[in-house]
Amino acid sequence: xxxxxxxxxxxxxxxxxxxxxxxxxxxxxxxxxxxxxxxxxxxxxxxxxxxxxxxxxxxxxxxxxxxxxxxxxxxxxxxxxxxxxxxxxxxxxxxxxxxxxxxxxxxxxxxxxxxxxxxxxxxxxxxxxxxxxxxxxxxxxxxxxxxxxxxxxxxxxxxxxxxxxxx
Amino acid sequence: xxxxxxxxxxxxxxxxxxxxxxxxxxxxxxxxxxxxxxxxxxxxxxxxxxxxxxxxxxxxxxxxxxxxxxxxxxxxxxxxxxxxxxxxxxxxxxxxxxxxxxxxxxxxxxxxxxxxxxxxxxxxxxxxxxxxxxxxxxxxxxxxxxxxxxxxxxxxxxxxxxxxxxxxxxxxxxxxxxxxxxxxxxxxxxxxxxxxxxxxxxxxxxxxxxxxxxxxxxxxxxxxxxxxxxxxxxxxxxxxxxxxxxxxxxxxxxxxxxxxxxxxxxxxxxxxxxxxxxxxxxxxxxxxxxxxxxxxxxxxxxxxxxxxxxxxxxxxxxxxxxxxxxxxxxxxxxxxxxxxxxxxxxxxxxxxxxxxxxxxxxxxxxxxxxxxxxxxxxxxxxxxxxxxxxxxxxxxxxxxxxxxxxxxxx
Numbered sequence: 001x002x003x004x005x006x007x008x009x010x011x012x013x014x015x016x017x018x019x020x021x022x023x024x025x026x027x028x029x030x031x032x033x034x035x036x037x038x039x040x041x042x043x044x045x046x047x048x049x050x051x052x053x054x055x056x057x058x059x060x061x062x063x064x065x066x067x068x069x070x071x072x073x074x075x076x077x078x079x080x081x082x083x084x085x086x087x088x089x090x091x092x093x094x095x096x097x098x099x100x101x102x103x104x105x106x107x108x109x110x111x112x113x114x115x116x117x118x119x120x121x122x123x124x125x126x127x128x129x130x131x132x133x134x135x136x137x138x139x140x141x142x143x144x145x146x147x148x149x150x151x152x153x154x155x156x157x158x159x160x161x162x163x164x165x166x167x
Numbered sequence: 168x169x170x171x172x173x174x175x176x177x178x179x180x181x182x183x184x185x186x187x188x189x190x191x192x193x194x195x196x197x198x199x200x201x202x203x204x205x206x207x208x209x210x211x212x213x214x215x216x217x218x219x220x221x222x223x224x225x226x227x228x229x230x231x232x233x234x235x236x237x238x239x240x241x242x243x244x245x246x247x248x249x250x251x252x253x254x255x256x257x258x259x260x261x262x263x264x265x266x267x268x269x270x271x272x273x274x275x276x277x278x279x280x281x282x283x284x285x286x287x288x289x290x291x292x293x294x295x296x297x298x299x300x301x302x303x304x305x306x307x308x309x310x311x312x313x314x315x316x317x318x319x320x321x322x323x324x325x326x327x328x329x330x331x332x333x334x335x336x337x338x339x340x341x342x343x344x345x346x347x348x349x350x351x352x353x354x355x356x357x358x359x360x361x362x363x364x365x366x367x368x369x370x371x372x373x374x375x376x377x378x379x380x381x382x383x384x385x386x387x388x389x390x391x392x393x394x395x396x397x398x399x400x401x402x403x404x405x406x407x408x409x410x411x412x413x414x415x416x417x418x419x420x421x422x423x424x425x426x427x428x429x430x431x432x433x434x435x436x437x438x439x440x441x442x443x444x445x446x447x448x449x450x451x452x453x454x455x456x457x458x459x460x461x462x463x464x465x466x467x468x469x470x471x472x473x474x475x476x477x478x479x480x481x482x483x484x485x486x487x488x489x490x491x492x493x494x495x496x497x498x499x500x501x502x503x504x505x506x507x508x509x510x511x512x513x514x515x516x517x518x519x520x521x522x523x524x525x526x527x528x529x530x531x532x533x534x535x536x537x538x539x540x541x542x543x544x545x546x547x548x549x550x551x552x553x554x555x556x557x558x559x560x561x562x563x564x565x566x567x568x569x570x571x572x573x574x575x576x577x
Contacts, residue, residue, distance in 0.1 A: 025335055029282070032328060039321075048314055052321040060324035060357070063331055063350050125314075125374070 004044065011037045025066060032062040049125060184480040188224075188307045192217045221298055221309050229451045230260035236497055243501035270440035275337060278437065282336035287438065287445035289329035293322040294452035301459040302377040304469050304482030315376035316368065319460055320361060323415075326453065327353045330424070330434050333446070337437035345433025348508060349417070349424035355515040356414035356421075362523035363408040366400050366530035367464045376460075380468030390474060394467035398538070399546040400529035403554070405465040407523045412461055414515070416454045418496055420503035421511060458492045459485075466492075518557065525553055
């Protein structure tokens with residue numbers, strides 16, 4: 001328990017850095033740190049597969065995120081720093097509130113955690129794979145679709161505006 | 168992770184060549200036990216020495232390779248290569264090391280010094296971590312992980328980020344361009360790399376690298392080794408894996424991120440002295456690691472290539488294969504010109520990824536249709552027909568046009 005507290009603290013700190021830092025690249029690197037530390041937490045808890053997948057998928061994905069962050073902010077050099085405006089504050093709160101409410105209600109309504117540690121479940125890799133491709137296949141497909149849409153949208157935003165002043 | 172190297176069995180005599188690479192670990196454990204120190208100290212000391220063995224071996228190999236590479240390139244280009252320091256220039260790596268250590272360490276005034284410092288460190292760490300899970304011999308796997316393959320790719324994800332950090336923190340044009348090139352290249356070539364490795368996982372049913380090597384033991388028809396390379400899907404996946412390796416390791420002809428003639432040295436432009444040496448080292452250690460993985464997955468790891476050669480220590484076979492693979496890397500570097508960035512991306516997305524995707528159903532067929540003659544009969548057309556179609560269309564539309572230059576008509 002004592003071991004996990006520093007990790008949790010570091011995760012929170014780097015997550016705050018991801019939100020507060022002005023330069024998008026710094027924020028993205030903080031996010032990578034936070035995600036990597038989450039992977040360390042998983043590994044420390046004994047969930048090796050999920051920890052390694054967390055590291056591979058998210059830390060690798062942050063590199064791509066940075067590319068898009070740069071592509072989308074490099075147009076004017078001065079706009080590469082994000083400033084918080086009242087309108088974006090309101091929007092952020094409006095987005096964050098329902099999510100927080102959902103989490104809190106789920107936490108309140110959920111069953112209490114067992115006092116004694118449960119017996120270690122025996123989950124093999126093939127069990128995980130089977131579940132992903134049968135019961136959870138729709139969810140995986142939906143996530144894949146959302147990601148593709150986001151990528152296409154980002155590419156559209158990042159494209160140079162089609163002005164023919166130069167031609 | 169519960170990957171403590173087991174305490175060595177005392178039944179094996181110390182002069183057994185098979186156990187030679189682990190002799191330092193055994194000696195330290197003996198010393199600790201002899202002094203009557205507690206068991207956990209013996210374990211920790213043994214683990215530390217085992218780690219130092221791997222790092223030491225590959226640091227030495229890095230020094231040796233930097234010389235062999237220059238000598239080989241010189242031979243191909245009909246030169247002598249380094250020949251001034253020591254007999255035939257064999258002390259050149261030492262001279263290089265001293266030069267690198269004593270050079271001035273320059274940090275650009277506008278650079279982000281912390282990220283600038285962090286990047287060369289973070290490029291060596293994943294390479295060393297990845298070297299830790301590879302089975303070098305029958306009884307020499309530094310960290311025998313259950314999910315070794317996943318671990319290898321997971322730590323590899325850090326490389327892209329550190330190359331980007333180097334490019335961005337330098338606040339300079341060429342490093343930035345190099346970093347962007349590196350990310351787009353590595354993200355694109357990681358896909359075929361992983362898809363090619365996935366076929367091996369499907370057929371062996373495990374992600375443990377020592378187990379994958381153990382399954383490749385034995386011989387077909389008495390003399391063909393049962394390596395994954397000698398199956399239809401393995402041949403295709405192996406070739407794809409090798410090409411993607413070259414790109415992942417930033418080697419010529421895919422060394423665009425640091426193409427000297429275009430962007431000085433890419434992400435390493437603003438580095439000097441020992442930090443530059445660290446980049447260099449990280450690149451070569453990464454090359455060793457990824458070649459080692461390729462040998463583990465497709466070339467039978469430490470298995471002997473012919474029956475009756477089992478008396479040679481298994482780690483000798485591993486390093487013999489590693490030398491052969493590295494030599495092919497050098498050969499390719501000496502032979503091929505650097506590709507253009509659009510050719511590079513097109514090759515990854517239009518050729519390598521479809522072909523590596525094809526190896527997955529082929530591996531599944533091979534697994535379920537029996538691994539002998541019926542497997543060959545079913546998987547060979549599945550792979551050969553799309554390959555033919557792909558190459559024909561590629562040659563029609565994508566290949567560089569044949570241009571003939573004649574002397575001007577007088």
